[in-house]
Amino acid sequence: MSVKTPDGLTISAQEWGNPSGPEILFIHGFNQSYMSWMRQTDSDLAKEFHIVTYDLRGHGNSDKPLDPKYYRDSKAWGDEVQAVMDAAGLKHPVLVGHSYAGRVISDYVTTHGASKIAGINFVDASIKLDPALIGDNLKNLPLMASEDMATNIAATRVFVHGCFSKQPSVDDYETMLAFNMMVPAKVRAGFSGRPLDATEVMSKLTIPVLVTHGAEDRNVKVGISKYTASIVPGAKLSIYDGIGHSPFYEDAPRFNSELAAFVRAATKSN
Template identity: 80%
Template sequence: MPMTVRNSRLVKVTIAAALLVAMAQPGSAEGLKYKPIVVKTPDGLTISAQEWGNPAGAEILFIHGFSQSHLSWMRQVGSDLAREFRIITYDLRGHGNSDKPLDAARYRDSKAWGDEVQAVIDAAGLKRPVVVGWSYAGRVISDYLATHGAGQLAGINFVDAPIKADPALIGDNLKNLPLMASEDLLTNIAATRTFLHGCFSRQPSADDYETMLAFNMMVLPKVRAGLSGRPLDASEIMSKLKLPVLVTHGAEDRNARLGAGQYTASVIPGAKLSVYEGIGHSPFYEDAPRFNTELAAFVRAAAKTN
C-alpha cells in the first residue's frame, strides 16, 4: 500500500528526531555546541581551535596525540566536565582542520611547537589553564615549557604522554608508524587501521572507530614523516616543575609502556601517578567516567593552589 503524504512526513520527522538523539549520545562530538577560534602562529600557520563548556569555569586546554584531532576528546567535551569548566581543544599543525605544510622542517622546530601552544592560549584568552596532553602531546608540552616556561599554567595532566624517548619503554604498536607515512594509499590505510586499534585495550564502538579512522587519515604521509624521529628528553625541565602534575597511564598501553608514566611521575616533584589497569593508550576514552572524575578533581585542586 502506498505511503500517504502525512505518514511520509511523520516518518521523516521521526527519523530526524532519532538522528538528533543519536548525535547527542556520550562519545560523540557531533551536535555539541562549540565556539570556533582561529589561531595564527608566529610562523604563519592557521590553527583550528574550539571553545566548549562553561565560559566562567576553570580552564582546561586539551592537546591530542599523533595523527589524531580535537575530536579525540569527544567523551570530555560532551560530558559533565563541560558544565563545570571552560574547555579549549585544537588541532595540532598538520592535523584536523589546521594548516598542513608538507615541509618536514615545519614539524622539527621545538620553538615552533611551543609558540603554537602559546598562540592558542593567547587567542582563547586563557589565564591559568590546566593542560591535558595525550601521547605525542608530551613532546608538545615539553616544547612549550622549554620555550615559554610554566608560569602561565595551573597544572599539567600527562596522559600516556612520555617526557623521554626510551627505546626500552616503546610499545610494539609503534612499529606501524613508518608504514603510516607510506605514499601507497593501501599500505597507509592498513597501517593506520592497525595502529588505531592498537591505541585501545577496550576497543571503541564501530561508529567511533570510523570517525577516528577518518580524522587519522586527514594527516598526510609527509606530515606523519615530519612528526617522527624528533629527539625527546625533557627530564631536566620536568625535574624543576613547581606546579600540580597528574600522570595518567594505561597499564596495557602498547605505544608507551607503563614504565614511561612511572618515569614521568618519578622525575616531577610531587607528581601523582594514576594507573588504569586493563586499559590501553587511551584512558580518557576507554574509562571516561573515571578519567573525567579524576581530571575534575585535579583541576579544582589546581585552581585552589594558584
C-alpha cells in the same frame, strides 16, 4: 576559532563548556584531532570548566605544510600552544596532553616556562624517549608514512585499533579512522627523528602534575609514566588496569572524575 602561529600557520581551535569556569586546554596526540576528546567535551566537565581543544599543526582542520621543518622545531610547538591560549583568552589553564602531546607540553614549558599554567595532566605521554619502553603498535608508524595508499590505510587501521584495549564502538572507530587519515603521509614522515629529553626542565616544575597511564598501553609502556612521576616533584601517578593507550575514552567516567578533582585543586593552589 582560527589561530595564527608566529611561524605563519593557521590552527583550528574550539571552545566548549562554561566560559567562566576553571580552564582546561586539551592537546591531542599524533595522528589524532580535537575529536579525540569527544568523551570530555560532551560530558559533565563542560558544565563546570572552560574547555579549549585544537588540532595540532599537520592535523585535522589545521594547516598541513609538507616541509618537515614545521614539525621539528621545539620553539614552534611551544609557540603554537601559547598562540591558542592567547586566542582563547586562557589565563591559567591546566594542560592535558595525550601521547605525542607530552612532547608538545615539554616544548611549551621549555619555551615559555610554567608561570602561565595551573597544572599538567600527562596522559600516556612521555618526557623522555626510551626505546625500551616503546610498544609494538608504534611499529606501524613507518608504514603509515607510506605514499602507497593501500599500505598507508592498512597500517592506520591497525594503529587505531592498537590505541585501545577496550575497543571503541564501530561508529567511533570509523570516525577515528577518518580523522587519522586526514594527516598526509609526508606530514607523518615529518614527525620522525625529533629527539626528546625534557628531564631537566620537568624536574624543576613547581606546579601540580597528574600522570595518567593505561596499564595495557601498546604504544608506550607504563614505565614511561613511572619515569615522569619519579622526575616531577610531587607528581601523582594514576594507572588504569585493563586500559590501553586511551584512558580518556576507554574509562571516561574515571578519567573525567580524576581530571575534575585535579583541576579544582590545581586552580585553588595557584
